[in-house]
Amino acid sequence: MLALIIDAYSLVVFVSVIASWMQPPPDHPVVRYSGKLTEPLLNPLRQILPSMGGVDFSPMLLLLGLQILKRALMGLGS
Numbered sequence: 419m420l421a422l423i424i425d426a427y428s429l430v431v432f433v434s435v436i437a438s439w440m441q442p443p444p445d446h447p448v449v450r451y452s453g454k455l456t457e458p459l460l461n462p463l464r465q466i467l468p469s470m471g472g473v474d475f476s477p478m479l480l481l482l483g484l485q486i487l488k489r490a491l492m493g494l495g496s
Contacts, residue, residue: 431460
C-alpha cells in the first residue's frame with residue numbers, strides 16, 4: 419500500500435515538472451493541486467540544492483529519495 423502511495427506521489431511530482439515547462443495559467447487545477455502537494459517537500463530541497471544554470475534539480479532529488487524509500491520499505495516487508 420505504501421509503495422502505491424509513493425508511486426502516486428512520484429507521478430504528481432512528474433506532472434508538476436511537466437507543467438512547469440509548459441507554463442499553464444497559475445489558476446489551472448493541475449498546477450494548483452500538484453503545487454500544493456509537492457511544494458512542501460520541494461522547497462526544503464531547494465534550500466539544500468540551489469538551481470544550477472536555471473535548472474531546478476530538486477524534483478530529481480525528491481524522486482530519487484522516494485524510490486530509495488520505496489525500496490527500503492519493500493525490503494522491510496519481505
